[in-house]
Amino acid sequence: MTATTPPADLTPSHDSPTPLSPPGAPAASAQRRSARDSSASWRLTDRIGLAFAWILGVGFLIVTSAIVLFLMVQGLRYLKLDLLITSPSAGFSESETGGFLDPMIGTVVMVLMAMAIAFPLGLCVGVWLSEYGRPTALARVTESSIEMLAGTPSIVFALFGTLLFQSPALAFFSQSTDGIVYGRSFFAAAAMLSLIALPLIVANVREGLQAIPGHVREASYAVGKTKIATTRRVLLPAARPSVVTGAMLGVGRIIGDTAIIILLLGATLKIVPATDVPLLGTLQGTGSTLTSFVYQNAPTGEANQPEKAYAAAFVLLLMVLLLNVAVDVAVRRGRKMAWGS
Amino acid sequence: MDPLVQSSQATPRGLHSDRRAEFLLGAVVAGVVGFVLAMIAFVFLEGWPSFAHNGFAWFGSGGSIDRQTEAIFTSANLKQEPIYTFRAWPIIWGTILVTGLAVLLSFLSALFVSVFVVEFAPDWMRRILEPVIRLLASVPSVIMGLLGVLIVVPFIGQHVISDDMRRSVSFIVSLNGYSLLSGVLILTLMVAPLMTAVFVDGLRSVPRGWIEGSLGLGINRWRTFWKIGVRTARPALVAGTVLATARAMGEVIMLAMVCGGVGFSPNPADGLIFFLEPTKPIAAAILQSAEELTSPPMRDTIFAMASVLLFSSLVLSLAGWAAKQPMKRYGVRA
Numbered sequence: 308m309t310a311t312t313p314p315a316d317l318t319p320s321h322d323s324p325t326p327l328s329p330p331g332a333p334a335a336s337a338q339r340r341s342a343r344d345s346s347a348s349w350r351l352t353d354r355i356g357l358a359f360a361w362i363l364g365v366g367f368l369i370v371t372s373a374i375v376l377f378l379m380v381q382g383l384r385y386l387k388l389d390l391l392i393t394s395p396s397a398g399f400s401e402s403e404t405g406g407f408l409d410p411m412i413g414t415v416v417m418v419l420m421a422m423a424i425a426f427p428l429g430l431c432v433g434v435w436l437s438e439y440g441r442p443t444a445l446a447r448v449t450e451s452s453i454e455m456l457a458g459t460p461s462i463v464f465a466l467f468g469t470l471l472f473q474s475p476a477l478a479f480f481s482q483s484t485d486g487i488v489y490g491r492s493f494f495a496a497a498a499m500l501s502l503i504a505l506p507l508i509v510a511n512v513r514e515g516l517q518a519i520p521g522h523v524r525e526a527s528y529a530v531g532k533t534k535i536a537t538t539r540r541v542l543l544p545a546a547r548p549s550v551v552t553g554a555m556l557g558v559g560r561i562i563g564d565t566a567i568i569i570l571l572l573g574a575t576l577k578i579v580p581a582t583d584v585p586l587l588g589t590l591q592g593t594g595s596t597l598t599s600f601v602y603q604n605a606p607t608g609e610a611n612q613p614e615k616a617y618a619a620a621f622v623l624l625l626m627v628l629l630l631n632v633a634v635d636v637a638v639r640r641g642r643k644m645a646w647g648s
Numbered sequence: 649m650d651p652l653v654q655s656s657q658a659t660p661r662g663l664h665s666d667r668r669a670e671f672l673l674g675a676v677v678a679g680v681v682g683f684v685l686a687m688i689a690f691v692f693l694e695g696w697p698s699f700a701h702n703g704f705a706w707f708g709s710g711g712s713i714d715r716q717t718e719a720i721f722t723s724a725n726l727k728q729e730p731i732y733t734f735r736a737w738p739i740i741w742g743t744i745l746v747t748g749l750a751v752l753l754s755f756l757s758a759l760f761v762s763v764f765v766v767e768f769a770p771d772w773m774r775r776i777l778e779p780v781i782r783l784l785a786s787v788p789s790v791i792m793g794l795l796g797v798l799i800v801v802p803f804i805g806q807h808v809i810s811d812d813m814r815r816s817v818s819f820i821v822s823l824n825g826y827s828l829l830s831g832v833l834i835l836t837l838m839v840a841p842l843m844t845a846v847f848v849d850g851l852r853s854v855p856r857g858w859i860e861g862s863l864g865l866g867i868n869r870w871r872t873f874w875k876i877g878v879r880t881a882r883p884a885l886v887a888g889t890v891l892a893t894a895r896a897m898g899e900v901i902m903l904a905m906v907c908g909g910v911g912f913s914p915n916p917a918d919g920l921i922f923f924l925e926p927t928k929p930i931a932a933a934i935l936q937s938a939e940e941l942t943s944p945p946m947r948d949t950i951f952a953m954a955s956v957l958l959f960s961s962l963v964l965s966l967a968g969w970a971a972k973q974p975m976k977r978y979g980v981r982a
Contacts (some may be wrong), residue, residue, distance in 0.1 A: 348868075349868050349870060349871075350871075353868060353870040353871050353874075354870075356760075356870050356874060357768065357870045359760050360760045360761070360763050360764040360768055361764065361768065363757050363760040363761050363764065364760070364761050364764035364765065364768075364769055364773070364777065367757070367761050367777070367781075367840075367844075368773070368776065368777055368780065370837070371780045371781070371783075371784045371841075372780065374784070374787075374795065374837075375780075375783065375784075377795075378791065378795070428676065428680060431673050431676040431677065432676065432677050432680055434673060435673040435674060435676070435677045436677075439670050439673060439674065445674070445677065445678065445681070448681055449677050449680070449681050452680070452681045452684040452685065453684075454965055455684060455688070455961075455962060455965065456684055457894075458890075458894040458898075458961040458962075458964060458965045459898070459958060459961055460894075460897060460898025460899075460900065460931055460957050460958075460961065461898060461900065462898065462900045462931050462934050462935060462954065462957070463691060463898075463954045463957055463958050464687075465938075466691065466934065466938075466950065466951060466954045467687050467690065467691055469941060470690060470691075470694060470951075505680075533665070533666040534666050534669075534670070535665065535666050535669035535670070536666075559786050562788065563786070563787075563788030563789065563790075564788075565788070565789065565790045565900070565901040566900040566901060566931075566935060569901075569935065569938070570935075570938050598788055598790045598901075599790075601790045601791065601794055602790050602793070602901060602905070605790075605793065605794050605797050605798070605905060606797050606798065607793075607797055607904075607905045613794075613798055616794055617794070620790075620791045620794055623788055623790075623791060624787065624791060627783070627786050627787060627788065628783065630786070631779070631782060631783050631786060634782075635779065
């Protein structure tokens with residue numbers, strides 16, 4: 308779709324949930340509706356189908372609420388304040404092994420770093436795809452490579468990351484001894500994590516820009532703004548809700564990923580700086596995030612302290628929950644200023 | 649240049665910066681594309697020695713994969729020819745089984761749930777269900793893995809697997825709850841919400857008039873929605889399925905935690921015990937041997953596994969695209 312054609316799907320789809328009966332004549336329609344609704348008159352197959360939908364729908368609700376409630380209960384049971392403010396440490400009993408302060412910091416650092424890479428890149432690619440898209444061949448290739456990124460398993464990114472960051476040319480980004488590059492650091496993990504957030508950001512930025520009708524662009528051109536100025540001053544502010552949504556979804560993916568963290572962050576539970584340089588040394592060093600902490604503390608991991616795993620999972624789930632709420636708010640705000648209605 | 653911009657009285661400087669901006673953006677895009685293509689190429693190249701030494705037998709079966717992995721890993725330490733012999737069928741079969749069963753289960757449930765959400769659920773229920781679906785779709789896989797290891801696996805190990813079953817296969821493999829079944833169940837829980845979310849969006853965008861038309865002809869609500877709504881939303885069904893399959897195939901952590909991590913291919917001939925046997929999908933196998941990347945032949949083998957995974961995800965997105973083509977003319981966009 309070119310930039311200036313108005314998008315085909317300014318659908319009225321979201322705003323009217325699904326009242327089947329036409330508006331007006333409430334009493335009559337209610338009567339008619341109930342007659343049509345009484346599934347007693349339907350064929351058996353239809354009734355079975357409906358029953359199936361109900362059973363699965365209600366079952367789904369029960370299962371998911373059970374999962375969330377269970378995690379909440381377990382998390383609240385095992386979460387103590389000192390878990391949040393102490394670093395993990397080696398020890399023989401649960402009381403000696405500390406909390407998960409370092410993994411929490413790790414998660415936050417990871418999100419900030421990965422988004423610092425993914426967000427500008429995603430914004431550029433999304434804007435280019437929606438507003439420029441020439442030469443067409445490059446646009447096609449870009450579309451399919453972004454789609455490829457979206458479908459690539461994160462373990463493949465992690466493997467590629469080890470390949471990339473163990474090369475001597477990128478020795479700066481991690482620890483190295485005697486010319487052998489360790490290849491595991493915050494830098495390495497962030498670079499690869501940004502790849503899993505990138506497709507989400509691109510898709511949302513693009514969708515947001517394409518939902519803006521062409522006449523908005525034309526109005527901006529008419530007052531003498533150039534294309535890039537139009538994009539920066541008019542289109543991107545108008546598309547902000549989708550941009551924010553994309554960024555939030557990306558953050559969600561980054562928070563939740565474990566494979567890349569385990570392979571590329573070194574999975575040392577504590578943050579271990581590579582050198583003594585204050586910030587840089589830390590980022591060149593290894594560490595952990597909440598996800599890898601949960602993984603290590605699950606019965607299949609090395610530490611095996613399920614209670615701490617539950618507590619950390621609870622904190623992680625809270626983060627995801629907050630992000631979901633934030634996405635909801637962003638989407639709702641976007642809907643309020645939808646074009647063409 | 650856009651004709652509108654050209655005809656306007658843009659200052660030369662403005663035009664200049666405009667062109668520069670386009671060029672810069674294009675350069676960034678080209679960089680990203682180049683990076684992606686380079687990544688794909690490198691993964692395949694790194695894995696090539698393993699394929700080259702084994703030929704098509706790489707994909708076949710034969711011997712114990714765990715023992716082969718060990719031999720490959722240790723062969724780097726000795727002053728001898730590195731060993732490359734690798735028969736990946738158990739992990740490929742594991743991937744196919746886990747992904748296929750989970751996607752099948754979640755397709756069926758997601759279809760009914762999404763129809764329910766869009767058309768039949770009472771308002772209050774819909775208001776709860778939708779955010780819950782989205783939340784469940786975004787729960788990190790390690791949390792699902794934790795739940796699996798602490799709840800599902802012990803449950804299967806203690807209540808589903810009987811001593812008779814254990815004894816009947818004890819000379820081949822030990823059953824302890826880490827199984828295909830637990831992997832499939834939890835994976836279904838993970839991908840079904842994802843699918844449902846896409847399906848719901850697709851069903852929502854079915855033109856209301858079409859549904860109303862069918863209802864006006866006196867066709868009941870279920871049949872109308874099944875025949876018109878679901879059929880119109882087919883591209884969305886394909887898109888959701890492809891997305892979910894990709895996610896299921898690439899699922900690492902949860903499967904590594906729950907499936908047992910034994911390079912064993914569950915045998916359908918075993919009857920129901922089949923579901924209780926442990927397995928190891930490709931992605932989990934990569935994670936579990938990630939420590940062994942230091943050994944060059946092992947590293948090639950691991951990259952070969954990764955390139956199989958990468959190739960399947962490429963084929964998957966192609967297949968999804970191809971499946972959508974004939975449906976595009978009717979139906980909704982997805």
